[in-house]
Amino acid sequence: MLTLYLGCLALGVIFAIVSVLVGDLIGNALGGIFDLLSFDFLNSTVLAGGVTVFGGVGVLLTRYSGLEAGSIVALSLLSAAFIGVLLYFGVVKTMDKSEVSNGFSMQDLPGKIGEITVPIPSKGYGEIMVKFGAGNTLHTAASFEHQSIPVGMKIVVVEVREGVALVTEFEDRRGEGS
Template sequence: METLYLGCLALGVIFAVVSVLVGDVIGHALGGIFDGLSFDFLNPAVLAGAVTVFGGAGILLSRYSSLEPGPVAALSLLTAAFMSVLLYLGFVKPMDKSQVSNGFSMLDLPGSIGEITVPVPAQGFGEIMVKFGAGNSLHTAASFEHRNIPAGVKIVVVEVRDGVALVTEFEESKGDDR
């Protein structure tokens, strides 16, 4: 039985090393053929962790406890399951939700609040800075109402036409003073 535990421990360690070194290469080579079969909790990292913990716990329990092989296998399975749940809830699931993109579409600009960085003349182009997610993006802008807009003024994007943001000064509405 100890051979099984040692094999599981070695297999888990080898899988971890190989996936770190060539995981992306293998993933691209397979082209996502297993994506339809995947479940979040059957993540390769979780499965490899379970196999590794099963092997390690089995070796430790068989060598350093006076338990029979049956209870050692059962405790090893319980330990592996517990650690897999911890790995999934503590690492895999939070990391899956943390993917952030700084990509955006010009179609997302209308309604966005920004600031003039290069003055916009009545008939011509200037530049605006709009915040998207954690970053800022700069865009060519023209005045929607054909008015001069100086640098530093807060604006709102009215529409996008031919890749140019048409903007107007942003006026914050003040609450009623009743």
């Protein structure tokens, strides 16, 4: 049994090192072939951690306790399951919620409020800055109503055509009527 535990410990450590060093390369090379089989709780972090803990606890209990083989297997499995649950809820679920992407689609622009950074002539292009998440993005823009818009004006994106944001001046009507 000691050989099984040492093998699991070594396999878990090697898997962790390999996935840190070349995990993305392998995932991209396989083209997401395993995505169909993926379950949230069968994350590679959880599995590698569980296998490593199973092997480590098994080695320690075999060498330093007087327990029988069945008890050692049971305690190793319980330890691996416990650490797997901790990894899942402490790392995997937490990281899923904390992931922030700075990627966006031009189709997300309509309805966004921004500011003119390069003036937009009545017939031509300028530039706008729109806040996406924690950052700002710059986009080529033209006037939706074919009117010039000076720098610093607040705008709202009406639509996107051929990669150009069509904008109009933003009127804040929340303060009116009070």
